[in-house]
Amino acid sequence: MPLSIAHVTTDRPERYLKQLVSHLGHKTSTTFDSQGRGTVTLGSGANCVMTARPGQLELIAAAADAEALSRVQDVVARHLVRFATQEELIVEWTAPVDGAELEQPVHPLVDGYLLRHCTPADQVLHDLAERTREATGRAAGMQVTADEGALLTMLVRMLGAKYAVEVGVFTGYSSLCIARGLAEDGRLLACDTNAEWAAIGREHWERAGVADRIDLRIAPALDTLQALPDEPHIDIAFIDADKQNYPAYYEEILRRLRPGGVVVLDNVLLGGRSLDPAYQEEHHLAMRRLNDFIAADDRVDAVMLPVRDGVTLARKR
Secondary structure, three states, X not given: OOEEEEEEEOOOHHHHHHHHHHHHOOOOEEEEOOOOEEEEEOHHHOEEEEEEEOOEEEEEXXXXXXXXXXXXXXXXXXXXXXXXXXXXOOOOOOOOEOHHHOOOOOOHHHXXXXXXXXXXXXXXXXXXXXXXXXXXXXXXXHOOOHHHHHHHHHHHHHHOOOEEEEEOOOOOHHHHHHHHHOOOOOEEEEEEOOHHHHHHHHHHHHHHOOHHHEEEEEOOHHHHHHOOOOOOOEXXXXXXXXXXXXXXXXXXXXXXXXXXXXXXXXXXXXXXXXHOOOOOOHHHHHHHHHHHHHHHOOOEEEEEEOOOOOEEEEEEO
């Protein structure tokens, strides 16, 4: 649960930020990026991200447990107060919060407005969503929402994609959205291991007239990807499957992605758990590492969007 924020009122936020990064850099790991953010990282991943804003210095501390959080808060606050020789700074941290309890990226009121102002799902997609709820119960939450489906269709069309790959079909809603955006002679390779749930999608693909564009493979996705030609021929790929294998899926797809092609990764926030170092299960660690890796990957240009549970777009250079 250890995430905490402090907003320190000051007329010199940039100055203090640079002082902290410079001074603490002699004792621990620090960075200063092109956006003017500084990061201090202590042992075991405890860190503080510092951002200079008008009239204040924003501090966001994160750690795996309360003791480590207290340590990083103390280190940053002590040094910050020490540097302020011309004013008295007050550093007040919020009570620790759990990443999984953070508000969704978009306020519910805005969320509803967004849904009402994107291209609505047609009857086939509406029926598929309803059938999914009936057949899968609580697991229906794995299905992409109408706005994310519309985004997938739009991306595929904007790329003029002819060959797409999907890792994680579930009941085929996203498959249908991708297939609809393909060029007339386009193909979608859809990978999953659950034939029963994928069969729900197939009947709706047929209703939508895109079943002939979709090659469904019921097998471990890594095996399917590794069997593909080892050459750049994929235009777009959508990854929405078991999170611990995201890094492997990303690499197998990227090596086969054409320049200008796009990889779309879903659930990169993991309900806020990606932000919170307290979550240390395998899939949390894998997603956290991959998010950091993609941001620094010089093979792609990437952007993480606050769409639903977080969507990353990585375009191959």
